[in-house]
Amino acid sequence: MHSDTLSEVLIAGGGIGGLTLGAALQLHGFRVRIFERAPAFGGAGAGIAMQTNAMTILARLGLATAVAAEGTEIRSASLLDQSGRVLVTMPIAAVSRELGAPMIAIHRARLHQVLLAAAGEDVVLSGTAVAGYEQDADGLRVRLDDGSTLDGALLVGADGLRSAVRAQMVGDGEPLYAGYTSWRGVAKAAGLVPPHHTSESWGRGARFGVVPIGHGEVYWFGVADAPPRGDDRDVRAELLERFRGWHPPVEALIAATPAGEIIRTDICDRPPISRWTDGRVALLGDAAHPMTPNLGQGGCQAVEDAVSLAECLSAAPDTASALAEYERFRVHRANAFVVGSRRFGAVAQWSNPAACWLRDTLMRATPQAVMLRQARSSLSLPT
Numbered sequence: 209m210h211s212d213t214l215s216e217v218l219i220a221g222g223g224i225g226g227l228t229l230g231a232a233l234q235l236h237g238f239r240v241r242i243f244e245r246a247p248a249f250g251g252a253g254a255g256i257a258m259q260t261n262a263m264t265i266l267a268r269l270g271l272a273t274a275v276a277a278e279g280t281e282i283r284s285a286s287l288l289d290q291s292g293r294v295l296v297t298m299p300i301a302a303v304s305r306e307l308g309a310p311m312i313a314i315h316r317a318r319l320h321q322v323l324l325a326a327a328g329e330d331v332v333l334s335g336t337a338v339a340g341y342e343q344d345a346d347g348l349r350v351r352l353d354d355g356s357t358l359d360g361a362l363l364v365g366a367d368g369l370r371s372a373v374r375a376q377m378v379g380d381g382e383p384l385y386a387g388y389t390s391w392r393g394v395a396k397a398a399g400l401v402p403p404h405h406t407s408e409s410w411g412r413g414a415r416f417g418v419v420p421i422g423h424g425e426v427y428w429f430g431v432a433d434a435p436p437r438g439d440d441r442d443v444r445a446e447l448l449e450r451f452r453g454w455h456p457p458v459e460a461l462i463a464a465t466p467a468g469e470i471i472r473t474d475i476c477d478r479p480p481i482s483r484w485t486d487g488r489v490a491l492l493g494d495a496a497h498p499m500t501p502n503l504g505q506g507g508c509q510a511v512e513d514a515v516s517l518a519e520c521l522s523a524a525p526d527t528a529s530a531l532a533e534y535e536r537f538r539v540h541r542a543n544a545f546v547v548g549s550r551r552f553g554a555v556a557q558w559s560n561p562a563a564c565w566l567r568d569t570l571m572r573a574t575p576q577a578v579m580l581r582q583a584r585s586s587l588s589l590p591t
Contacts, residue, residue, distance in 0.1 A: 215361035216241050217521075218350050220338035220373050222249075224256075224319065225493030225510030226366035230327035231269055232518035241360075242327065243352065245337040245367070249324060253316035254392035254471060255419050255427025257282065257406070260587040262508035263309040265515045272309065274322045279314025280422035283404040287571060290411035292455030295571040296579060303583050313406065313421045315394065338367060340376050341489055348488040362527060363489045364517070366510070369476060371495035377486045383476035386500050386550065388413075388557050389434040390473050391447055393465035398424045400457035400464075409454065410568065413559030416451060416458050428461045433557060436474045443470045475500050477550060480543035485531040492517060497542040502553035503586070505545045512589070513538055541590060 217233055219226045222244030230240045258266065258275060266272045283301035286294050304310045324332065337353040341363050349357050365373025369383055401420055408417040413433040421427045430447055440446050444467040451458050477498045484491040493510030517534050524530035558564050 215239070215359070217362045217364065218338070218358070218360040219243065219364045219366055220371070221365070221367035221493075221495070222246075222324075222332050222334070223366065223368060223493065223510070224323065224507045225514050226364070227320065227323035227327045227332075228266075228269070228511050229364060229366060229492060229514035229517060230331055231271070231323065232515050233521070234327070234331075235269065236518050236522040238518075238521065240327070240331050242332045243336045243338050244332055244334045245353075247335040249317075249320055249334070253320075254394055254429070255313060255421040255425075256316050256319060256507050257419065257504050258312045258314060258319070258511070259504060259508050260304055260307045260309045260311055261505075261589055262511040263312055264307065264589055265511050267309060268515060269326065271322060271326055274325075275314060275319060276310065276312050278318040278322055278422065279312040280420055281404055282311040282313050282406050282419070284406075286405070286407045288407055288409040288455070289568055290409050290414075290416075290454045292409070295410070295568055296574055296576070298576075298579055298583065303580065303587060306584070307587055313419045313427065315421050315423070315425060315427070318423075337372065338363070338365070339372055341373070343487050343489065361488065362521070364492050365489065365495040366492040366514075368494045369478075369498045371491065373489065374491055374495045377489060377491065378481060378483075380478060380481070383478050383498060385436045386475040386477060386553060387433060388431055388475050388553070389436070389438060390475055390501070391430045391443065391470055392473065393428055393462070393470045394421070395426050395428065395461045395464040396424055397426050397457070397461055397464040400460055401426055409458070410556055410564070411454070412561065412564050413557055414450065415556055416454060418457070418461065426461060428458075428465075430462075431475070431557070433559060438472070438474075440472060443467050443472065475553070477546060480546050482535075482539055482543075484535050484539060488527055490517065490531050490534065496538075497546050499546040500549045500553045502556060503545055503549040505549065505586075509542045509545055513542065537590070545586075 219242040286297045339353045340351045406419045415431040417429045419427040492513045520530040520534045
């Protein structure tokens with residue numbers, strides 16, 4: 209372990225990536241401080257799937273059991289059309305057995321609580337954001353949004369899609385709107401869906417996903433082509449109209465969700481970049497590789513980033529070597545998900561009737577062996 213461990217690693221962002229990194233670094237003997245813009249960790253949010261690759265990584269930190277206890281295992285997944293006809297089914301349990309870890313669907317708030325407990329609440333400063341940094345040959349100084357500064361051995365920008373750290377390092381402006389918007393909610397309606405099965409249904413320019421997340425709750429998401437920065441006067445009524453006539457339990461899940469708890473989010477990403485580091489500064493998670501949620505790998509790749517960075521910092525003789533190895537190990541894999549997720553979403557959002565018929569026909573004709581091979585490739589961790 210090199211001498212930089214005597215100084216603090218400063219982490220911008222207390223989301224999935226930042227908290228996982230904080231926990232991982234402390235296991236390797238580093239001191240950390242995490243700055244989170246939000247004033248508190250609340251119970252708001254929706255669901256997320258920690259896929260097999262992420263659960264394998266969390267097991268290295270001793271967190272897989274705690275995450276599994278707060279969510280539910282997903283054993284199969286289906287792609288449907290809007291009438292409910294099955295296009296393809298993936299035996300998730302078989303992939304999980306082969307790769308040695310389950311897929312766990314969980315409420316984001318519960319996942320955050322597990323990660324926060326692992327990182328330690330005492331290292332997190334809420335209501336404070338990193339605004340920028342200065343560095344020279346002698347060290348690194350970080351500016352906070354309240355005007356104060358502090359020194360550290362390393363700054364990690366895990367501050368999301370609109371990262372202030374990335375803005376200074378890369379300066380690539382606003383994220384790119386993918387052309388479609390999402391609505392997400394959590395319904396107390398577990399009896400409406402199989403407890404270990406997730407599905408996504410495709411229509412014309414619209415999709416709907418259903419994910420049980422344990423504790424009697426179902427996470428759902430609706431996606432539709434729409435102009436950016438839209439506003440809903442009566443979000444639940446408008447969603448019920450948008451998805452009227454879709455197969456059960458689509459309308460029932462929307463109806464069972466309080467309107468004030470439905471979250472609308474424009475779907476954005478950024479073009480992949482190959483440089484995630486600048487001297488004593490590194491990017492992680494959405495700050496490094498923001499991706500559309502179509503492959504469900506955004507949070508999973510942040511977990512991979514975090515543990516990879518911690519391991520590189522622990523093993524390398526100095527910070528420069530550690531960050532070079534982190535980039536070498538992570539950039540290509542994460543960026544492949546950025547590109548693949550955007551492509552998958554573009555096809556899923558087709559609206560032309562003939563194109564949608566062809567898409568659905570090709571999906572039904574895809575051998576399950578091909579789907580399994582693709583799943584193994586994306587969920588297997590590189591060595």
